[in-house]
Amino acid sequence: MAPVSHDYAKRREELRRRLGPRGAAIVPGARRVRRNGADGEHRFRQDSDLLYLCGFPEPECLAVISSAHPQHRFVLFVPPRDEKLEVWTGPRAGVDGAVARYGADAAFTYGELEAKLPEYLENVEELTYPLGRDPDLDRRVLAAIASLGVKERQCVARPGRIADPRLTLHEMRLAKDAAEIATLRQSVAATAAGFAAAAAAVRPGAFEYQLQAELERGFLRHRGVPGFNSIVAAGVHATTLHYEDNAGALADGELVLVDAGAEVDGYTADVSRTFPVAGRFTAAQRRLYDAVLDAEQQAIAATRPGVTLDDVHAVAVRVLVTRLVDLGLLVGAPEQLVAAEQYKRFYPHRTSHWLGLDTHDAGSLLEGGRARPLRPGMVLTVEPGLYLPAADDVPPEYRGSGIRIEDDVLITPDGCEVLTQAIPRTADAVERMVRG
Numbered sequence: 173m174a175p176v177s178h179d180y181a182k183r184r185e186e187l188r189r190r191l192g193p194r195g196a197a198i199v200p201g202a203r204r205v206r207r208n209g210a211d212g213e214h215r216f217r218q219d220s221d222l223l224y225l226c227g228f229p230e231p232e233c234l235a236v237i238s239s240a241h242p243q244h245r246f247v248l249f250v251p252p253r254d255e256k257l258e259v260w261t262g263p264r265a266g267v268d269g270a271v272a273r274y275g276a277d278a279a280f281t282y283g284e285l286e287a288k289l290p291e292y293l294e295n296v297e298e299l300t301y302p303l304g305r306d307p308d309l310d311r312r313v314l315a316a317i318a319s320l321g322v323k324e325r326q327c328v329a330r331p332g333r334i335a336d337p338r339l340t341l342h343e344m345r346l347a348k349d350a351a352e353i354a355t356l357r358q359s360v361a362a363t364a365a366g367f368a369a370a371a372a373a374v375r376p377g378a379f380e381y382q383l384q385a386e387l388e389r390g391f392l393r394h395r396g397v398p399g400f401n402s403i404v405a406a407g408v409h410a411t412t413l414h415y416e417d418n419a420g421a422l423a424d425g426e427l428v429l430v431d432a433g434a435e436v437d438g439y440t441a442d443v444s445r446t447f448p449v450a451g452r453f454t455a456a457q458r459r460l461y462d463a464v465l466d467a468e469q470q471a472i473a474a475t476r477p478g479v480t481l482d483d484v485h486a487v488a489v490r491v492l493v494t495r496l497v498d499l500g501l502l503v504g505a506p507e508q509l510v511a512a513e514q515y516k517r518f519y520p521h522r523t524s525h526w527l528g529l530d531t532h533d534a535g536s537l538l539e540g541g542r543a544r545p546l547r548p549g550m551v552l553t554v555e556p557g558l559y560l561p562a563a564d565d566v567p568p569e570y571r572g573s574g575i576r577i578e579d580d581v582l583i584t585p586d587g588c589e590v591l592t593q594a595i596p597r598t599a600d601a602v603e604r605m606v607r608g
């Protein structure tokens with residue numbers, strides 16, 4: 173599928189509105205990150221804030237979005253054109269491309285930052301900037317602000333406050349626009365292909381990394397890359413929540429938990445499914461599985477505008493605790509077990525997080541100091557699980573297994589849409605995925 177076109181200018185205009193008439197934002201691009209050795213680097217991934225506002229894909233760049241500058245409301249600092257270097261790393265947009273293709277009102281090379289930045293901080297009252305993320309850049313930004321001190325005698329103001337992007341930009345990123353949702357649908361399609369391929373590779377004796385290979389091949393065939401390290405956790409490995417060794421073998425009679433998501437054009441899905449290695453759940457495994465599925469379905473049914481993530485979590489916890497009591501894994505009155513957080517041994521994590529450009533996407537969980545009500549356009553995961561440690565006091569049929577079922581949900585005006593609906597989730601359906 174061809175990339176969706178995003179209206180970056182509209183987002184920048186909305187940001188300027190939120191910054192106010194004397195506001196400006198500095199949005200740094202991501203840096204290259206060394207992986208190992210003298211020059212081995214991780215695959216480059218642009219900073220999500222920068223992607224959101226302009227889509228510029230190269231490292232060593234920085235954007236200034238300003239309401240205060242009379243002409244230049246969007247300025248890009250970018251890597252210069254360099255014939256010799258481009259032989260190695262590919263063509264660069266350069267300052268001309270930054271203007272012509274990315275819509276900058278003015279562009280400079282990144283090396284001109286120190287010389288040019290002060291001009292764009294003149295008469296800015298409040299500067300939005302992620303202070304503390306990059307100490308080297310912090311020093312340069314603070315120096316640019318300080319350099320304006322001498323101009324104050326000529327009645328040129330300089331920023332008096334530095335504001336966190338959480339207050340404006342990340343609030344914008346919470347509610348997705350139509351292009352973002354369309355891109356997320358592409359991520360979901362790639363993710364669905366990956367999960368189908370991984371499920372088809374489930375069999376006793378297969379290795380976790382072989383499932384990972386099928387999973388990520390499915391992503392890549394649909395232009396997706398893993399949005400985070402894929403988790404393929406067989407048997408007791410699934411009780412490690414962020415297991416990512418993916419080196420173990422799948423044993424007959426065990427479960428295998430897959431938690432992964434394809435990222436397409438910066439937006440990632442985040443899905444978990446749990447498969448029976450033998451192609452059929454044992455009776456005990458199915459009881460656990462149906463408990464998690466019930467919690468997930470009831471939590472999704474409660475997900476709509478006005479409720480909070482705390483409310484959604486409370487529904488999942490209530491269902492899980494009731495089921496754990498029925499199964500004899502917890503003893504006591506459900507309300508008391510919930511109040512005393514006795515379930516945390518089997519369900520230690522939260523039920524939801526925001527989803528978008530980042531797997532745990534930007535945007536505060538709070539609004540006015542309290543749990544934030546859901547609004548149409550927000551995208552979140554719903555992902556209850558049960559993790560039964562390999563401990564003597566856990567009945568042998570449940571011991572050392574983990575189940576998580578995770579879907580991606582878009583809040584709509586009258587409820588929600590499960591974006592990942594097409595990826596099977598009932599016990600019967602995931603058995604069919606394995607048996608083919």
Ligand SMILES: [Mn+2]
Nearest residue numbers: 442553555578
């Ligand atoms: Mn998740």
